[in-house]
Structures are given as C-alpha cells and as structure tokens.
Amino acid sequence: MSELRLMKGNEAIAEAAIRYGVDGYFGYPITPQSEVMETLMDLRPWESTGMVVLQAESEIASINMMYGGAGCGKKVMTSSSSPGISLMQEGLSYLAGAELPCVVVNVVRGGPGLGTIQPAQSDYAQAVNGGGHGDYNLIVLAPSSVQEMADFVELAFELAFKYRNPAMILSDGMIGQMMEKVELKPQKTRMSNEEIAEKYPWATTGKPSSRERNIITSVELDPYAFERFNNKVQAKYKQMHKEDVRFEQFQCEDAEYLLVAYGSSARICQKSVQLLREKGIKAGLLRPITLFPFPGVELEKLAGQVKGMLAVELSAGQLVRDVRLAVNGKVPVEHFGRMGGVIHSPEEVVEALEKNFLKG
Amino acid sequence: MALEVKDIIKPENLVYAKTKLLTERMLHYCPGCTHGVVNKLIAEVIDELNIQEDTIGVTPVGCSVLLYNYIEIDWHEAAHGRAPAVGTGIKRLRPEKYVFTYQGDGDLAAIGTAETIHACNRGENMLMVFINNGIYGMTGGQMAPTTLEGMKASTCPFGRDVEHDGNPLNMTSIVATLPGTCYVTRQAAHTAPAVRKLKKALRKAFENQKDKKGTSFIEVVATCSSGWKMNPVQSNKWMEANMFPIYPLGDIKDV
Ligand SMILES: Cc1ncc(C[n+]2csc(CCOP(=O)(O)OP(=O)(O)O)c2C)c(N)n1
Numbered sequence: 001m002s003e004l005r006l007m008k009g010n011e012a013i014a015e016a017a018i019r020y021g022v023d024g025y026f027g028y029p030i031t032p033q034s035e036v037m038e039t040l041m042d043l044r045p046w047e048s049t050g051m052v053v054l055q056a057e058s059e060i061a062s063i064n065m066m067y068g069g070a071g072c073g074k075k076v077m078t079s080s081s082s083p084g085i086s087l088m089q090e091g092l093s094y095l096a097g098a099e100l101p102c103v104v105v106n107v108v109r110g111g112p113g114l115g116t117i118q119p120a121q122s123d124y125a126q127a128v129n130g131g132g133h134g135d136y137n138l139i140v141l142a143p144s145s146v147q148e149m150a151d152f153v154e155l156a157f158e159l160a161f162k163y164r165n166p167a168m169i170l171s172d173g174m175i176g177q178m179m180e181k182v183e184l185k186p187q188k189t190r191m192s193n194e195e196i197a198e199k200y201p202w203a204t205t206g207k208p209s210s211r212e213r214n215i216i217t218s219v220e221l222d223p224y225a226f227e228r229f230n231n232k233v234q235a236k237y238k239q240m241h242k243e244d245v246r247f248e249q250f251q252c253e254d255a256e257y258l259l260v261a262y263g264s265s266a267r268i269c270q271k272s273v274q275l276l277r278e279k280g281i282k283a284g285l286l287r288p289i290t291l292f293p294f295p296g297v298e299l300e301k302l303a304g305q306v307k308g309m310l311a312v313e314l315s316a317g318q319l320v321r322d323v324r325l326a327v328n329g330k331v332p333v334e335h336f337g338r339m340g341g342v343i344h345s346p347e348e349v350v351e352a353l354e355k356n357f358l359k360g
Numbered sequence: 361m362a363l364e365v366k367d368i369i370k371p372e373n374l375v376y377a378k379t380k381l382l383t384e385r386m387l388h389y390c391p392g393c394t395h396g397v398v399n400k401l402i403a404e405v406i407d408e409l410n411i412q413e414d415t416i417g418v419t420p421v422g423c424s425v426l427l428y429n430y431i432e433i434d435w436h437e438a439a440h441g442r443a444p445a446v447g448t449g450i451k452r453l454r455p456e457k458y459v460f461t462y463q464g465d466g467d468l469a470a471i472g473t474a475e476t477i478h479a480c481n482r483g484e485n486m487l488m489v490f491i492n493n494g495i496y497g498m499t500g501g502q503m504a505p506t507t508l509e510g511m512k513a514s515t516c517p518f519g520r521d522v523e524h525d526g527n528p529l530n531m532t533s534i535v536a537t538l539p540g541t542c543y544v545t546r547q548a549a550h551t552a553p554a555v556r557k558l559k560k561a562l563r564k565a566f567e568n569q570k571d572k573k574g575t576s577f578i579e580v581v582a583t584c585s586s587g588w589k590m591n592p593v594q595s596n597k598w599m600e601a602n603m604f605p606i607y608p609l610g611d612i613k614d615v
Binding site: 023054064065066068069204217 | 412413414415416418425426428432433434435436437438439442445446447448449450451452453454457474475478
C-alpha cells in the first residue's frame with residue numbers, strides 16, 4: 001500500500017530505497033545527508049526485505065563496495081555530500097568503465113574544500129561531466145521536492161539498469177533537510193539470485209558449466225579495442241539524449257524571458273516567475289529534471305521564442321554553460337547565483353532578470 | 361628401471377596434470393615470478409573443493425591484474441587497493457559464495473591500507489591473498505611499503521633509507537592483532553615443500569569461509585626477479601637470506 005508521510009528528503013530517500021527493493025546500501029556519514037544511513041539503520045531492512053546496509057570506513061570504501069555489489073547484478077546505492085562525492089570519483093569512473101548500474105545520491109553542500117554544510121549547487125559541473133577520469137557520463141537526476149527524492153530512487157535505478165551506467169541523484173542540503181508531504185510507494189520484493197542470473201547474464205553470480213566466466217573489468221590494453229569500447233559507451237549517451245531527457249516547463253507558452261533552474265533553485269524561481277508576471281513581465285521557467293542527458297533541444301526551441309535566458313543556480317555559473325551551449329548564441333544567456341551556502345530569494349532573481357535584460 | 365618418455369606420458373602413468381580450472385592462456389608473468397605458482401595453487405584448491413560455481417575472485421591493480429585470464433571462475437577486477445572493499449560488497453550481497461581477493465604489497469599495504477585493515481577488522485568472511493615481493497612490479501620496480509631497509513628500488517636507488525623513506529611495513533602482523541581475522545599465516549612458494557604448505561593454507565582458508573569463521577589472510581613472501589634485477593635462482597636465495605628474517609614464515613594466528 002502507498003502511504004502519506006511528512007518526512008525530510010533524506011529520510012524519503014531511505015524509505016524509498018527499501019520499498020523499491022534495493023539490495024545494498026554502503027555509506028559514510030557526512031552532513032547534510034547522514035539521515036539517509038541513520039534512517040536505514042533504524043528501519044533494519046535486513047530483517048524485512050533482506051537489504052544489506054553497511055557503514056564503510058570511507059567514501060572510497062563505500063563506492064568500491066558498491067562496485068563489488070553492482071558486479072553481482074544487485075541494486076546498490078550510496079549517498080554522500082560534496083567532499084565525500086569527490087572521494088568516490090575514481091570508483092565511479094571504474095563503474096562506468098565496467099558498465100555497471102548503481103545509484104549515488106549527492107546532497108550537495110557549499111565548497112570548495114570542507115566548505116559549509118549549507119546547501120549549494122556547486123557540484124553541477126562535476127556531476128554532469130562524469131566527475132572522474134576518462135570519457136564517461138553519469139545519468140544525473142535533479143529532484144526539487146521531497147516527493148521527487150523518493151520517486152527518483154526508482155527512476156534512477158530504472159535508467160541505470162537500462163543503460164548499465166551509474167546514475168546520480170543531484171540534490172542539495174535544502175531538499176535533503178526540508179520536510180514535506182510525500183507519498184511512499186508500496187513495498188516491492190527484491191529480485192532473487194536466480195532472477196538476477198537470468199536477467200543480467202553479465203553478472204558475477206558464480207560460473208556454471210553452461211556459460212563462459214563473467215569478468216567485471218574496466219581494463220583494455222589494446223587501443224583499438226578500447227576505442228571501440230569508448231564508441232559503444234558514447235552511443236549509449238546519444239541514446240539517452242533521444243529517449244530519456246526529462247524537464248518541466250512553467251508558464252513557458254507565452255514567455256518572453258526564460259529562467260532556467262533545477263532543484264531547490266527551481267522552486268525559488270517558480271515564485272520569481274509569479275512576481276515577474278505580477279509586474280507585467282512575461283517570464284517562464286524551464287526546469288531540467290535530467291541534468292544529463294540535458295534538455296538542450298528544448299532550450300534551443302525556446303531560444304527562438306524568448307528575448308533572453310537567465311540561468312539561476314546556487315553556484316558561480318555552471319548550469320549556465322550548458323544553457324549557452326544549447327542555444328549557441330541565438331539569444332543572450334546570463335547568470336545569477338549566490339554561493340557559499342547562501343540561498344537567493346525570489347525577489348533577488350526578479351531583480352537580476354530586470355537588471356540583465358530590462359534596464360540599461 | 362626408469363620409464364622411457366613414451367611410457368611416462370601414458371595416462372596410466374601420469375601422477376600430475378594441469379587442473380582443468382586453469383585456462384589455456386599463456387601467463388604474462390616474467391620468468392621466475394611467484395604469481396604464476398600461486399595462481400595455479402588457487403585454481404587447484406578451487407577445483408579440489410569443487411566450488412568453481414560458487415567462487416568469485418577479486419583481482420588487484422598490479423602484476424596480477426590479468427589473473428582473471430587464467431582461472432575459470434567469475435572475476436571482478438578492482439581499483440588499486442580497493443579489492444577488500446569490492447570483496448566486501450560481493451560477500452555481503454552473496455554471503456553463500458566463496459570470495460577471495462588477491463593483491464600485491466603496494467595494493468594491499470600502501471594505497472589500500474584502510475580497506476585491508478577495516479575488512480579484516482569487520483571479519484569479512486573471505487580470504488585475502490597477499491603477494492609480498494617487496495617492490496612495485498607492475499610499474500617498473502619502485503619502492504613498496506614492504507621494501508627492506510637498504511634494498512634498492514627505482515625510487516630508492518641507493519637503498520631504502522628508513523630515516524628518509526620510513527620502515528618496512530609488516531601488514532600481516534598488524535591484521536593478526538585484529539579480532540576479525542581467524543587465520544593469519546605467512547608462506548612462500550619457492551620450493552616443493554613450501555608449495556605444499558601454501559596449498560594447505562589456501563585450502564584451509566576456503567574451508568574457513570564455509571564455517572563462517574571470519575577473515576583468512578595469507579601472505580606469500582615472493583620474488584620479483586625483474587624488479588630485483590636478479591635471475592630466479594638468485595632471487596630465491598636472496599629472499600631466503602633477506603626477506604625471511606624480516607617476514608618469517610609460519611602461522612601467526614589460527615582460531
Ligand atoms: C590510483 C592508482 N595509483 C597508481 C596506480 C599505478 N600502479 C599500478 S600497479 C602499482 C603497484 C603495484 O605493485 P604491487 O601492488 O606491489 O603489485 P605487483 O605489481 O608487485 O604484483 C601502481 C602504483 C594505479 N593503477 N592507480
């Protein structure tokens with residue numbers, strides 16, 4: 001049965017993971033996301049669904065435990081925040097190189113360095129460009145509500161397994177910590193080892209005489225073979241752009257100015273659109289839900305309609321680069337954002353749009 | 361009377377054969393390298409215990425990175441030093457499987473120190489095989505955490521100076537102090553008796569998993585003729601004279 005609850009975003013992630021039938025969670029504490037593992041340890045899913053939950057000695061260990069579990073064809077996830085995600089980058093590159101599905105939640109805090117525990121969106125570039133070494137990308141989903149924190153666990157796993165590629169839920173300290181009403185889906189049963197062996201013939205399930213041995217690896221020393229592999233991976237990213245771009249439009253039909261924002265910033269921008277419209281300025285909002293694959297085609301279309309775009313993000317300007325690439329000079333694209341854990345107000349966004357496009 | 365070659369090779373006279381778990385791939389190791397011997401022993405033990413279908417091996421980054429080419433089981437190739445974490449993930453999600461990691465000294469005792477100690481301390485119910493050749497073989501003979509005092513390597517070309525480079529690290533003694541380990545032993549593979557003892561240790565370690573006893577940890581004191589710049593015979597002699605006093609053979613813990 002589905003259930004209505006008032007929860008924090010981080011708690012919703014944990015509940016949704018159990019209900020979706022995740023097999024294993026490996027993590028290391030860091031603010032502002034520690035509630036994910038705390039909730040899991042409190043709920044003891046190993047006694048109900050059989051889900052494994054383990055506190056690792058570091059984020060390096062947690063991503064590599066995920067690597068092992070994902071190789072077995074299991075649904076594995078971890079969550080962390082910015083500094084911890086930086087430590088996971090080598091592991092994520094291996095997971096992508098070995099073509100393994102998994103889900104990583106980044107409840108972003110302000111950086112660089114130890115930075116702040118306040119919310120930020122300053123890990124955008126790391127997330128959408130792969131983050132580690134080599135030519136690869138993560139599937140990146142950006143929730144903007146507690147409900148989406150819960151729902152995107154399932155979506156992230158579905159996409160990760162569809163493409164055999166790691167997926168990231170790129171959240172932030174605001175969505176992770178705030179409480180909202182959330183509808184939790186009914187409990188699903190976890191896949192059995194037999195189902196896994198049948199459905200995922202690549203997994204390390206133990207070699208029976210009926211098949212060749214399965215080897216999970218990312219090493220290929222023959223450059224021509226490795227170029228072929230890279231081409232295959234790039235083809236997956238192309239397919240993602242064709243089939244799995246997700247976004248939401250808010251009052252875009254007649255918009256003359258477009259705000260582009262994701263996650264917590266998009267929530268603020270909805271209010272800004274309303275304030276701008278009250279002032280007689282026809283503003284709209286495009287909220288990318290998938291940051292990779294990015295809704296560039298949609299933005300390009302809107303570039304033919306609007307007079308200017310303003311990328312609004314809690315960073316020095318990372319999303320704005322993708323918007324500029326998408327519209328390719330067709331329309332002016334400006335940036336507004338606060339940094340270091342400061343969250344902009346709807347009024348500041350209004351002011352920024354007016355300053356950039358209407359005054360002067 | 362001694363048998364003639366044509367008789368020796370008759371099936372009824374065979375006393376030894378390559379285990380069917382070893383593939384036909386030619387080994388990439390240098391002549392005299394210990395890795396090949398240990399690879400073969402692991403294949404034999406898995407075969408003799410009849411656990412091929414239930415075994416998942418984890419290879420490291422190092423000379424044995426391609427070990428998965430040689431034994432007919434499912435494999436997972438880990439990042440440098442992270443094999444114990446990868447093994448933990450596998451074992452926790454497939455506790456009924458036999459899981460082992462296989463790592464060199466740079467992998468296990470330098471970059472992967474934290475993963476090694478914590479997997480042992482949690483008592484992950486798996487086997488960790490530790491090939492200690494006192495050098496970084498794969499990257500061309502740099503100093504390892506286990507390089508002996510005075511021993512030359514490409515990054516300590518005048519010999520390891522403990523004041524500058526620190527002391528050789530004895531990881532096996534460290535993990536023996538942890539409550540999670542059930543069996544900790546130091547073995548070698550340079551003579552027939554040593555090989556027999558090592559094989560017995562490997563068998564025992566796999567059996568410990570069946571009995572859910574915790575982490576079994578087997579160090580193999582090994583040679584690296586290319587890295588040490590000696591021929592295989594000299595390497596074995598040098599190992600006996602110099603490595604064994606610092607890394608003495610025998611069981612350290614067996615509970
Ligand atoms: C993160 C990272 N750092 C460094 C390396 C380069 N590297 C590959 S193997 C190796 C050392 C291997 O030595 P050891 O573990 O002793 O194994 P051996 O080759 O002697 O068997 C190093 C430093 C790497 N692959 N990854």
